[in-house]
Amino acid sequence: MTEIRNRSAYHEYQIEEKLDAGMVLVGTEVKSIREGKLSFADSFCLFFKSELWVRNLHIAEYRFGTTNNHLAVHDRKLLLNRRELRKLEAKLKDKGYTIVPLRVYFNEKGLVKMQIGLGKGKKLHDKRDSIRQRDTEREIKRYMK
16 A cells, blocks of 8 residues: 545545645554555544644554554644744634644655645535536546547
């Protein structure tokens, strides 16, 4: 597995800005991510003491892990530049914005990275519009072939 996507984030939020952040992980978490055992269900990012953390990210326990295995769900620290952190924290103070994890992937050096997005929650009619737009684009592609 080279990439795991959070497909529901694009349905629930209007993503305005994307950033790539490093993650602080232990060895068994990295091995479990390589197997694709990661779930974004109900995960979100928050600031605590001017640091960005991801909460409710489920990384299954490594099946060959011994007593050194990790907890499946706990807060994990995200690594960004101080300038990027200040910029995100200022945008979060605006009403309706949240930071959502979009995908987890391995970069060319083999490090685990998380793409996060600054998004605003969609209303029900916005979700219907995006579904309708996606369907029409699919039909146009079908006729073009």
